[in-house]
Amino acid sequence: MPRAAECSGSDLCDEIAGSRDTTFLRIYEGEPPSRLICATEHFRLLADLSPLTLGHLLLLPVAHYFSFAQLVTDFSAELDTILGKLEPMYRQTFGDFTLLEHGSSPGMEASACISHAHWHILPIAGRRIDALIVADGLDTTALTGMDQLAEFSGVPYFMCWHEAGLRVYRPRRPLRSQYLRSKVGALVGIADPLWDYALVVRKELFRETVALTSAWGADADRKPTRARPEAWRD
Ligand SMILES: [Zn+2]
Numbered sequence: 001m002p003r004a005a006e007c008s009g010s011d012l013c014d015e016i017a018g019s020r021d022t023t024f025l026r027i028y029e030g031e032p033p034s035r036l037i038c039a040t041e042h043f044r045l046l047a048d049l050s051p052l053t054l055g056h057l058l059l060l061p062v063a064h065y066f067s068f069a070q071l072v073t074d075f076s077a078e079l080d081t082i083l084g085k086l087e088p089m090y091r092q093t094f095g096d097f098t099l100l101e102h103g104s105s106p107g108m109e110a111s112a113c114i115s116h117a118h119w120h121i122l123p124i125a126g127r128r129i130d131a132l133i134v135a136d137g138l139d140t141t142a143l144t145g146m147d148q149l150a151e152f153s154g155v156p157y158f159m160c161w162h163e164a165g166l167r168v169y170r171p172r173r174p175l176r177s178q179y180l181r182s183k184v185g186a187l188v189g190i191a192d193p194l195w196d197y198a199l200v201v202r203k204e205l206f207r208e209t210v211a212l213t214s215a216w217g218a219d220a221d222r223k224p225t226r227a228r229p230e231a232w233r234d
């Protein structure tokens with residue numbers, strides 16, 4: 001199992017490890033006190049710090065991986081349980097349910113791309129994201145199951161999963177940074193480049209997302225350092 005000992009420069013890595021010096025705390029100053037929505041043994045569900053829409057969430061492993069391709073084989077049962085419980089609640093609260101990932105790899109430049117694996121969860125029409133990516137000429141692979149994502153371990157890729165299918169995209173040339181955010185931004189009517197997470201932080205969307213999901217982990221402790229791992233277990 002290829003894994004890095006640490007995730008250099010990744011704020012997510014530090015935050016998930018319990019650091020008190022995080023971008024989340026600096027931006028939101030204790031309101032809300034936590035962005036943890038749910039916890040399972042090996043995963044955390046968080047609100048995205050700089051949401052593009054209401055309901056913009058992140059699902060990430062507690063341990064460090066560069067991408068979900070590196071972990072889907074080992075955690076397929078836990079991921080199935082999480083998605084099985086999350087999708088109905090999410091649809092009821094926010095609408096569409098689409099997963100996006102920009103999977104990175106150990107060989108990528110540290111400054112731009114190395115990151116702690118995470119899926120973006122967004123209430124957008126996945127088919128429309130697929131269409132925008134295809135229009136950009138990326139190589140497309142349609143997968144029949146999440147386990148096939150493992151074939152992309154160690155290479156950069158983009159993933160889009162929704163009710164009509166799971167696709168992996170590989171760029172033929174370098175793409176702008178925050179490529180997927182730029183596509184989602186185009187879809188939801190955010191002017192270029194205001195989808196850049198550092199340019200505009202939509203704090204009210206974030207706080208409303210946290211409020212709307214506050215009951216989802218009702219049997220879990222919302223504090224990251226005391227999360228109860230069994231919360232989502234059957
Ligand atoms: Zn990490």
Ligand SMILES: [Zn+2]
Nearest residue numbers: 102118119120
């Ligand atoms: Zn991301």
